[in-house]
Amino acid sequence: MKILVCISHVPDTTTKITFTNDNTQFNTAGVQYIVNPYDELALSKAIELCEGGKGTVTVVNVGDSSTDPTIRKALAIGADDAVRINAVPRDAYFTAFQIAEYAKTTDFDVILTGRESIDYNGAQVAAMVGEFLDIPSISIIKKLDFDGSSAVLEREIEGGKEVVNVSGKFVASCAEGVAEPKIPNMRGIMSARSKPLVVVEAAPVDEVAKIVQFETPPARGAVKLIPAEDAASLIGLLHTEAKVI
Amino acid sequence: MSVLVYVEQVEGKFKKSVFEAVSYAKAIADQTGTNLTAVSIGQIEEGQLKELGQYGASKVLNVEAGELKNFVNQAYAAVIAEAAQKESAEVIVLSNSFSGKGLAPRVAVKLKAGLVDGAVELPKIDNGSFQVKKTAFSGKAFAVTQLTSAVKVIALNPNAFGVKDTPVSIEVESFSPAVQSKDLAAVIKEIVRATDKVSLPDAEIVVSGGRGLKGPENWGMVEELAGLLGAATACSKPVSDADWRPHSEHVGQTGIAISPNLYIAIGISGAIQHLAGVSSSKVIVVINKDPEAPFFKVADYGIVGDAFEVVPQLIEALKKHQA
Numbered sequence: 349m350k351i352l353v354c355i356s357h358v359p360d361t362t363t364k365i366t367f368t369n370d371n372t373q374f375n376t377a378g379v380q381y382i383v384n385p386y387d388e389l390a391l392s393k394a395i396e397l398c399e400g401g402k403g404t405v406t407v408v409n410v411g412d413s414s415t416d417p418t419i420r421k422a423l424a425i426g427a428d429d430a431v432r433i434n435a436v437p438r439d440a441y442f443t444a445f446q447i448a449e450y451a452k453t454t455d456f457d458v459i460l461t462g463r464e465s466i467d468y469n470g471a472q473v474a475a476m477v478g479e480f481l482d483i484p485s486i487s488i489i490k491k492l493d494f495d496g497s498s499a500v501l502e503r504e505i506e507g508g509k510e511v512v513n514v515s516g517k518f519v520a521s522c523a524e525g526v527a528e529p530k531i532p533n534m535r536g537i538m539s540a541r542s543k544p545l546v547v548v549e550a551a552p553v554d555e556v557a558k559i560v561q562f563e564t565p566p567a568r569g570a571v572k573l574i575p576a577e578d579a580a581s582l583i584g585l586l587h588t589e590a591k592v593i
Numbered sequence: 594m595s596v597l598v599y600v601e602q603v604e605g606k607f608k609k610s611v612f613e614a615v616s617y618a619k620a621i622a623d624q625t626g627t628n629l630t631a632v633s634i635g636q637i638e639e640g641q642l643k644e645l646g647q648y649g650a651s652k653v654l655n656v657e658a659g660e661l662k663n664f665v666n667q668a669y670a671a672v673i674a675e676a677a678q679k680e681s682a683e684v685i686v687l688s689n690s691f692s693g694k695g696l697a698p699r700v701a702v703k704l705k706a707g708l709v710d711g712a713v714e715l716p717k718i719d720n721g722s723f724q725v726k727k728t729a730f731s732g733k734a735f736a737v738t739q740l741t742s743a744v745k746v747i748a749l750n751p752n753a754f755g756v757k758d759t760p761v762s763i764e765v766e767s768f769s770p771a772v773q774s775k776d777l778a779a780v781i782k783e784i785v786r787a788t789d790k791v792s793l794p795d796a797e798i799v800v801s802g803g804r805g806l807k808g809p810e811n812w813g814m815v816e817e818l819a820g821l822l823g824a825a826t827a828c829s830k831p832v833s834d835a836d837w838r839p840h841s842e843h844v845g846q847t848g849i850a851i852s853p854n855l856y857i858a859i860g861i862s863g864a865i866q867h868l869a870g871v872s873s874s875k876v877i878v879v880i881n882k883d884p885e886a887p888f889f890k891v892a893d894y895g896i897v898g899d900a901f902e903v904v905p906q907l908i909e910a911l912k913k914h915q916a
């Protein structure tokens with residue numbers, strides 16, 4: 349089987365988010381980039397499914413050459429090869445279109461993505477890729493069994509789960525529970541350097557959305573401390589002052 | 594021209610987030626001087642559908658086809674896109690629920706529309722420009738997105754807009770879209786839903802526990818407090834990683850992002866990744882024995898103390914308050 353795993357290149361989770369140019373651009377100064385944590389789960393699952401020569405895992409990224417170290421990290425974790433679609437991702441529509449166009453040129457069985465990218469948090473790409481390819485997409489899965497032709501997935505729903513069966517090609521976006529994240533070992537890191545990373549050009553697509561301004565949340569006022577022995581008075585404050593209970 | 598809202602039902606009922614989406618869509622219809630149509634898919638009583646008039650929907654397209662009984666995003670997206678075309682809808686509103694997240698992107702692609710996921714405010718519409726604010730960077734920031742396509746899709750975050758009464762008279766129209774079998778290739782085998790619990794993404798009050806609670810056996814008091822408050826329970830990432838609690842309760846940058854009216858954090862330090870997912874809560878209460886815990890910097894109310902002494906006091910006080 350052949351699995352495509354979509355990898356996005358995102359700021360490390362400890363990044364303090366700031367903006368430049370009148371809050372129109374994300375300030376990349378000093379920012380460390382990582383493989384989007386959910387994409388690590390998707391990748392780990394793909395590697396698990398292909399273990400023992402059962403298939404190959406190709407990671408796909410839409411990005412410019414600055415994402416190459418992130419792609420190498422995915423190769424170090426255990427992907428077989430990588431494709432970078434050379435463009436700065438404009439938005440999910442653009443990104444998903446590029447991934448779908450690339451997928452059409454391959455004989456993939458499954459496309460796995462992360463649940464959402466932790467920068468723009470769209471949770472859009474997987475379902476858009478599914479629609480561009482006109483195949484099923486299952487968003488936010490926490491379990492996946494796949495034998496190469498049919499799959500059983502568990503999808504998260506409010507207060508529970510849904511079990512879904514799919515046969516044929518599909519896209520799924522992965523959340524926690526799908527797999528334990530794999531950590532690159534020394535052999536992986538060494539071999540990552542020589543694994544193929546192919547660069548392909550992006551296809552033109554109409555613009556449908558663009559971010560025009562960022563805002564940071566307003567600062568909160570000082571905390572009102574309540575002595576531990578008087579904890580009970582919190583209930584009154586939440587009722588009369590904060591009016592939330 | 595019109596505004597279309599998809600009203601997601603769960604077992605024949607609408608949740609509050611649906612009324613929020615209808616209220617929000619009605620406000621957009623008013624902004625643009627047009628009417629609001631709702632589209633409902635699956636079996637539901639007519640009385641329930643008519644309730645949507647209370648929040649401003651003047652028509653509801655009712656799709657009852659048996660094969661659409663269960664949610665399949667591919668087929669539902671086709672239905673919503675067909676309804677949008679039939680109604681000449683320029684704006685389509687959905688709830689940013691788990692199902693909404695699988696659905697809205699497909700609707701957007703079908704209609705070549707720009708999509709704002711996780712909208713937190715009404716659009717600003719002005720001289721042909723259409724801008725919507727959404728959360729980004731896991732709640733560490735907001736992004737104002739301009740939709741430049743002719744048709745626009747907005748997925749509204751739960752608890753962001755509120756429910757607004759704007760009663761209008763409503764007609765129910767049955768709608769039979771073409772359903773293609775290829776759109777039903779994903780087959781639902783089983784749905785498991787805990788109906789006795791408040792679901793975390795929708796909850797107005799959330800009681801959350803961290804590693805400070807020492808072990809899963811100590812969650813009884815968290816659940817009791819949540820039960821009294823009608824709240825959902827949540828946890829920090831190490832707690833779900835250690836299987837003290839299910840992953841579905843994990844909030845934060847790599848978990849669920851929530852914005853309840855009240856978030857009570859017990860024995861949670863307030864790491865940047867945790868705060869990312871909860872800091873847009875309206876009121877934050879922190880209970881932690883360490884006065885230096887970073888969580889106090891973003892809290893509205895704080896109690897420096899041992900959770901095992903403080904929480905039982907809160908439970909007693911709450912019982913008295915409610916009596």
Ligand SMILES: Cc1cc2nc3c(=O)[nH]c(=O)nc-3n(C[C@H](O)[C@H](O)[C@H](O)COP(=O)(O)OP(=O)(O)OC[C@H]3O[C@@H](n4cnc5c(N)ncnc54)[C@H](O)[C@@H]3O)c2cc1C
Nearest residue numbers: 803804805829830845846847860861862866867882883900
């Ligand atoms: C890539 C990445 C992503 C992450 N994503 C998330 C995420 O989405 N969500 C998340 O939560 N974390 C996330 N984390 C982890 C995060 O960095 C912290 O490690 C985590 O939030 C800490 O959890 P905690 O506060 O429960 O535990 P701790 O940091 O161990 O804090 C426990 C707290 O309990 C207090 N305490 C102890 N005993 C008591 C008592 N008896 N009474 C009262 N208070 C007590 C202590 O003072 C302490 O402040 C992520 C980390 C990484 C690297």
Ligand SMILES: Nc1ncnc2c1ncn2[C@@H]1O[C@H](COP(=O)(O)O)[C@@H](O)[C@H]1O
Nearest residue numbers: 354356410461462464465470471472473
């Ligand atoms: N630039 C990108 N290149 C490849 N995959 C991406 C890119 N952006 C997002 N994805 C994938 O789509 C998922 C959801 O992203 P999003 O819709 O942006 O929240 C991510 O977890 C990735 O798997």
